[in-house]
Amino acid sequence: MKPHKPTTTCTAYHSLTSYSRQDMSGHYLDWENQPNVYKSYPDLSQILLPREVSLPEAKLSSLIHALPRTATPAAGICLEDLSLILLLTYSITARTHHGLHDFFYRNVASAGALYPTELYVAIRNVKSLDDGLYHFSISDHGLSMLRKGNLSGMLSGSPGESSEGFPSLAFFLTAIFFRSSWKYRDRAYRYHLLDTGHLLENLTLALKSLKYPYHCSFDFDDTHVNRFLGLDSEMEACLAVCTAPGPDLAEKSGNVVIPDLPESFKKRSRVAENEVRYPAVLEIHRSGEKVLTSGNSGTNMPCPQIKNTPGNRTEIAKKGTWPERYNYGEAILKRRSKRNFVKKEMDADHLIALADGLYPGIPEKSRDFARDHSSICTGFICGNVSGMDAGIYLIDPQSGNFGIVKEGLFLDEMAAVCLNQAWLSNAAVHFLFLANLSAIEETWGARGYRYAMAHAGRMGERLYLMATAMELGCCGIGAFYDQEAAECIGLDAETSLLYLVGVGPVKS
Template sequence: MKQQILTATDYHRATSYRRHHLTPHTLDWAHQPVLTKHYPDLPRVTLDRSAKLPTIDYFDLVNRLQANESSSSQVPDIQKLSTAFSLTHDITARTMHTGTPFYYRSVASAGALYPFEIYLAVHHVDGMDPGVYHHHLFESCLTTLRHGPVPEIPPADRGVSATFYITGIFFRSAWKYRNRAYRYVLLDAGHLLENLQLALGALGLCFSIQLDFDDERVATLLGLDPQREVCLVCVHLHDGRERDKKPVDANPLKSLSADILQASTVSDQEVTYGEILSIHRAGSRISNTVAEALPAMDVLGNLPSSWIDLNVPDHPGSADYTRVLRQRRSRRNFIAAPETVDGFMTFVDQMARNMGPVSNMPPAYRSAITLGFLVGAGMPIPPGFYLLDPDANRLGRVSDAALTESMASACLDQMWLKHATLHLLFMTDLAVLDRDWGPRGYRYAMIEAGRLGQQAYLAATASGWGACGIGAIYDREAADLLDLAADGALLYLVGTGPVKTR
């Protein structure tokens, strides 16, 4: 590491791709990270996968999630949690690649490296003992890491029956992406978070998303090796119980065994990247500043010249939620087929419904991301660069230039992207992140970009389109193409639109 990473701006610039300046890198296939954590000899709780999955329309579910208004505050049982795990992270298909099985999953992941893990702290769940558990995807079970009552982390002002913890293992992504991997670990945590909140909404469970917590204390609770694995998101399940008078975070925590910490090691030849550890540690301190909502136009060099209202049809169509989850894929076989006004407006509206005041994300951090669109031929509005205003439910036209082919070039010359008739642009102002939240603001922005990116995948699937996320970007080249402000950055891009069908 050539410089000390203390801010979001430092890390993003230190790990930026520049044309003609990429260092060649060969993947060490002999030491590829394992995709499953192992805890030998620890007891397990088998999850029942026989329950019928909820029958709900995807579009109705997104509407239901607004402000969490229709959720129940009843204490959940183990069957509901089993179903929540199935809906959050599941295997959707199996194929063979060079003689090795490959499993498609319901969650998007950069390079299919799946750096995330899910843990569950149980406080009051019917059919489960209090304690801390790790979710094993392939064996559909929970491994017991702690027995007995555990503190609620972070503390809550209402009853908590259980808490989901989403973690990231650095080397699973760094094996391929090296010091840039922290970006993808955060994006993938956001992908998983979106699936989790949809699952909890489909099951009618009351929840709250927490991005601020004591990093060290959570690592101790879950038995993580903080050099290798860190917690990125907490999601509390709330119930109707009265809040205990005793502080919920007062119980002392003992460290778990060295064998449990060792499970965070996923290869016998791991490489530690100082930039990743540095930015994560720099962001361990929670800012006490409550940032005001960042006007979306601040990330741009130019303001929109005109606006288009989102005229959404009363009946946008229907798509079974669980079918959408199982059919989600990264697809690149885009075609320039014409799309209807209703289809386009419905897709954009689905994205707007996940942002602004109706989002379940912590209020202050909703402003960490600005969403733009590059529109190509075939969409029912003129080609150009547009900005989404989710509060007013409208699109602002920033430029009438056709930029999809140039953006494909800026995405490491992945020219298949030029055929995607819609590019979703997840942008931020790095200086604003640092000013309002310090280096932890980078987590907020990247996790939110990933969460919305997963929603783009699902909305595209529900619309009969394809989608593919792109994190490999010549960073400054893309920012200049969009004429972003001096500290503006394109964090993530999802190409979407009609695709070839069989």
């Protein structure tokens, strides 16, 4: 084992966990110690949620372009709505055989299909369901109650605070560290965050489709929330919170003493017999405990973070209709990673729709949305799109328009950079999510890593859904030789590639 170098900053962690062609020490997967991908509480009974719910029929483009709601639905929240939200967010959508066992894929993408993310929901005033905190079981589409009663005092950080105006639903997205570390070791924190973003995007679209106002946040008191959820924080930690409808939870902790949940609940964070702790994962996570509220809002983050600036930008038709084949409800259940790209020209209309969907100019109501949005910069390698020059482009986050920064053919080179995943060179476009990690560190400290990576994950999931709706293939790529990627794109020394997503026509 290499001596451990401290990874208390975004830049140090990202650099320590970089892949390099010269130094890919082999890591064998210990199949005997494979993490369980389903968390359960065997001592608790489960409330099974109704599965017979009608899927929303809205087009994905309309949903993405709809203005966020501000008013709580007058009818209140019923069990069927909650069931539908959870179904659209996190459900099993495919089965395959792994040896003698069945393996189930989910409607959300996840690095290596390791599914580190768990979902909890605190409920207040939902018809036919007692107030309390529940863990959501994806395998049963059911809820196990962990705490009973009105928990708004615990969530607000003030014991005497009235429950009026508190959210009806507060969703907590956690990561069980070992699920991804089992395969990716210290690099796994990247995937914990990207995967969180993928699931958060499904959740926010589900809430939007039911016309619920919502707030998402990566800022909260880590210790307070992990204790509230009854987690063993060495093994599992909350990474994102989303409340609906009602105010966000901010990062309050106040003077509230949160009663500990039973030790037996904490033990459920363990998912394998011999869990190995990867020090860099815990170190970067803990270094991000502090929320720097005084940091700038981020809207003037240095962006684009690339050596060249774009020349003329291609104007994109805002709010135009997209060439969609499937509506949102269909796309969310059909979404899959597709790698069978064919060397076929992609229509420019598709690319324009994808850029429009990533930057629709509709800000979320969430307190920190502008900050998260500006923490990353998006571009793409265009290889095979009708009427467009091959090269590397950057997208202007304000308008969604894009401009070329480097002309040439880069798909083959990038496929080689992505650990020689040769099929990627057949994709029409590689979307690139970039960030200036030094600037992020300076502005928000190590917590900024959570904002940038999770937001990149959100954008990645949105690409998957848009591609599915338009009958294109799509696959997220977290595995690349980091320095080679920076050289291929032409990034400046402070900027890194966080995530890449290939999109294009696939074999029908």
